[in-house]
Every structure is written in structure tokens, then in C-alpha cells.
Amino acid sequence: MARVRRTARKEAAAGRAAARGAGPAPRRGRNAARGGSAGQVERAIAGLGLTLPPAPAAVANYVGAVVAGNLVFVSGHGPVKDGQLTYRGKLGREFTTAQGYEAARLVMLNCLATLKAAIGDLDRVRRVVKLLGMVNGTPEFTEQPQVINGASDLLVSIFGDRGRHARSAVGMGSLPFNIAVEIELVVEIR
Amino acid sequence: MARVRRTARKEAAAGRAAARGAGPAPRRGRNAARGGSAGQVERAIAGLGLTLPPAPAAVANYVGAVVAGNLVFVSGHGPVKDGQLTYRGKLGREFTTAQGYEAARLVMLNCLATLKAAIGDLDRVRRVVKLLGMVNGTPEFTEQPQVINGASDLLVSIFGDRGRHARSAVGMGSLPFNIAVEIELVVEIR
């Protein structure tokens, strides 16, 4: 299955919602006003040839991330590219493990966009603490770790040792919009 | 499928257990002794025409909520009404999305009962931080966000902006007692 590229307004809205797997409205962090000068972490992202997507807008009674003390809890996010839902289908049926890896990498990029919107500057990340990688697969699919490595590898590429996290990579019965991968995060900031 | 109303003792015990989805024995928080004068949050609950159910009693080696510093981790709870299990079955088969929404609202009411028992006074809630909404559905069910909105909407009705939380709303393979929805929470208190 290829990426979904429907341009209907409804799909785009679904895309923005699913960028959070379900969850919007990050508030501006205290450094958000700093403006355009990219920090060290964002330069690392650019160095990988990647660009942070726009953070999802508020659409319901939940938000993309909440800061509680030094911890940031980031909502479950999905694979959204150019405002459109992609990778819709199950691992072990519509997608291979290699495609799942790419999906997980894309999901993490969406998570980081929301994280930046919540804390203002990704250089405030002290440690990526915990990742829950949820894979939409058939009941017999067992390569969840290899799929979620797409997200874990990206975190370490970007943050180095600060990106090494605790995680669970597990198989769900199903996921919103039939997305292949959804990931939520806990991050420690300074 | 309608609500389950069996009156056997065993079912009632299962109900109390499932009110936690699995988890009992909240300790009394430091304000518990305050007694009957309802706080602002409880008046908001009453204003919605709702009543907090009794908090589930201890039944095993886990508890309904644990306070760690300023964070409260609330166990997974299920849809219990009048001490009885309700909404037993899968979304996309026994229940519609609209019924799931009602189930999620009921589950959240049970979560809040446990939270109150754990911290003594719901006015101590500084922010609802994170919600994990687990939906028991068929492998093709994809409307988990619409189901879990039942819980998210209730939180914002009760707590206002303090009720806006990060969340994941996802599909499980199955749930205890075949309940349709189970939700766990992280809450920040003062």
C-alpha cells in the first residue's frame, strides 16, 4: 500500500488530528519567542536532511503535549506527511517491517514537532525518557521492535546519548484511522 | 448489547475490581479528613448532574492510584455503574461509537472517584497530564478517538483548561471482563 494522498479537506483535518494519533493544542513554551535561530538539536535534524513538520493545531479537548515539572508527556502521534495521513494499514498485511520502520521514523518527526511547540526549543531536552511504540499489525505479526527502531534510531541520531530511552514496542488490536504506527513519549527537560 | 445487570455476588465483586480495570485500595490523601463539604470540582461534577461512584475497595496486590511526588498514577479503570459491570463487548461489534463515547465517560467518572479517594479533594488537581484510552474493538475498528472523547470531554467540562491532557486513544486486542473501554491517567497535583 502506498501513501494516501487524498486532498479532500476532511482528510487533511484527519491528518492533522492523526499527526497526534489524537491530540492537539500544544502551548508555546517559554523559549518559543526566541524565533527563528535554530538550536543545536534542530541543526542536527537539518543535518539528517529532515525538516520538522508544522505542529498540529488544536482540534479537541486534548493537547499534543503537557509539561508537568521537568517531564513532558507527548500524546500518541501518527504518520503524517505534508498534512496528509500516510501508512494506513496493518503490518504483516499491507506493510512490510521495512515500511513500518520508515513509518515509525516519520511518526517520531511528528512527535518532535509537537515537543518543540510545547517547550519552545528542542535544546531543552535533557533526556528522552520513555517511548511507547504501538504497532497496528495482524495477530501473528511479531517484529514490533524492528518497526519501532525507526523511531529509536532517529532519536539517537538527533540527540545522541540523551536520545537513548526506555521503551516498549508492542502490537495493538487496531489504531485510529487505521494508521500503521502510533508513538507516545515522555521527555525530561531542563 | 445493553448494560449487564446480573446481581450475583461474584459479578458485583468483578464489578468493583473492573471499576479499576484492575486495581484497588486507594489510600486516603491528606485532605480526606475534610469531610463532606464538596469543593469546586465536585460542585462542577454535581452541576453536570453526575455523582461520583464509591471508590473501589482493595481486592488484590495493586491499588487504584499511587502518588509519587506531584504526580498521581491512576490504575486502568472500567465502566462500572451501581457496582455492576456495564458495556461488556467490542466496539465495531457489540457497541457503536456513540455507545463507546458513553462508556468512556462512565469510565472517567470511576477514575475520578479513585483519584478523589487517593488525594482527598479533587480541587488539588493542578492539571490532568496524560490519559491512555484503551478501546476493545474488532481489528478493523478505527474510531478510538471518537470513543475516548467521552472521557476527554468530561474532563474539560469538569476541570476547564486544567482538564486538557495529552492522550493516546488506541485499540486493544481484548480487555479484562470483556469491557469495552479501559482508561488510565496521570494527574499533577499541588
Place this chain on the structure above:
Amino acid sequence: MARVRRTARKEAAAGRAAARGAGPAPRRGRNAARGGSAGQVERAIAGLGLTLPPAPAAVANYVGAVVAGNLVFVSGHGPVKDGQLTYRGKLGREFTTAQGYEAARLVMLNCLATLKAAIGDLDRVRRVVKLLGMVNGTPEFTEQPQVINGASDLLVSIFGDRGRHARSAVGMGSLPFNIAVEIELVVEIR
């Protein structure tokens, strides 16, 4: 289905990885250098006739546990015994609930091995805060709480009241390596 006892190198590596369900490389905690003198908690473990397995070694871009302030987030772990994957199959099909209970107990022992490696001394545990018990079952399997009791009961046997935790015990669509049970933990330390 019996325990898997294949001795191929690859399986052993998978075993070490699955001991984390997915997650390696715990760092040595500040008390790790204390050496061999077992603390109170480890004497309790020995008193139950149990031995902590070796903590899993680093194999990828995630770790077995991350300490953030006073909280430790322990990665999802699986049932590994003598470096080999065991209990591979689904509850309600390959395994009975009683076998699942034993699997959950074994998983928790692996979690504690990683926790010790991360914090140096299990006596630093102030409270087991939250457990997410993930059961690989058929869509109709509903005895997740009874399965995860194997982990909860062990925690209380070892830690007493400090071991009483919030938890969710839920059914997954599938799990890595087709393991029957995976558990992740949040622990408060001093």
C-alpha cells in the same frame, strides 16, 4: 506449548533483547560499585528461592531503564529464563491463565534485574508506582488481571507495602517474538 530451548546464538541474542521486550543498556547506578553485599530487598528475593537473572546487555538504541528525577521508567520486558526466550504463544490458545501467571512472575524478575542494574541497589526503591501488564491473547481472552497477578503478587512478596502499585492489565493484538506477557514499570526511588 513448552518453553523454547533452542541454543542457536541468534535465539540467545533475541532472548537478551526480549528480556527487555525491547530495550537494553542500563547504566550503572550510583550504588552499583557497592559490590556483592545483598541488601534487604535482595535477601527477600533469595528468601523466596529466587535469583535475579543477569541484566540484559545493550543491543540497540534504547535502554532497559531511564532515571528521571526520582522516577525510574523500566522498558517493557519479556519472559526470559537462562538467557532463553520462554512462554512464546498466546493466552487462550497456547497457554492457560495459570501458565500466564508464571510467565508474568518471570517477566517481573527480569524487570527487577534491569532495575537493579539501573539504580545499583533495590533497597533504593521507595515505591513501585505503576505497572503496565500487556498480555498476548486471543481476541476473546479476558483474564488479563489473573495473569498479571503473577507480577503484582511477586512485587508485594518482595517489597511489602512499597510494592503495591497502580496498574493496567490489558490484552494486546500481538507481542514481540510472540511472547505471552510483556510488562513495563514506573518506580519511585530515594
